[in-house]
Amino acid sequence: AQTVTQSQPEMSVQEAETVTLSCTYDTSESDYYLFWYKQPPSRQMILVIRQEAYKQQNATENRFSVNFQKAAKSFSLKISDSQLGDAAMYFCAYRSGATNKLIFGTGTLLAVQP
């Protein structure tokens, strides 16, 4: 069975600085997708970024980028120029290419200090 591990329950970053959130996963599949979701206090789940396992190039969305290391089964999220609005719970998620269920990590609560 696939698992997703986020080893940092909480992180803090200064406004305008860069922070990296860690995520590792375990799978025997070769076809899968990885996602980062953001959940602010409003509790809405917002997709931040996604990565297809077959793509070697790391995904980037504006200030958000990932470091995808397939052999190491690592999928970290880098937030550059952190803003107050980035404060939220961040979830890493794995999706099998064979099924369509998302398996979530336990989340990392990110605080942004002014």
Next chain:
Amino acid sequence: DTAVSQTPKYLVTQMGNDKSIKCEQNLGHDTMYWYKQDSKKFLKIMFSYNNKELIINETVPNRFSPKSPDKAHLNLHINSLELGDSAVYFCASSPTSINEQFFGPGTRLTVL
């Protein structure tokens, strides 16, 4: 212009009652899901429907029964509510099975 909507947003009820949560998506997606987020924020899938057909049914008590009257709706009915059912329930949808999922705003269920 809400993409995935859920009603109600908050639900407070007594143990033993039966309640339903409704979900609708206006995105034309084929697949819909129900997730449960517990008090520790852990998210876990419960059910998934594709074109009104049940395709994922995780280990969920029989008291939980999803119903999909059409492709745009997936409702969750819960019988004989227990204290442990208190959680936030999220509905989500995706256009195909391999695309990202779009989540509704969640329904916070509190069982007293």
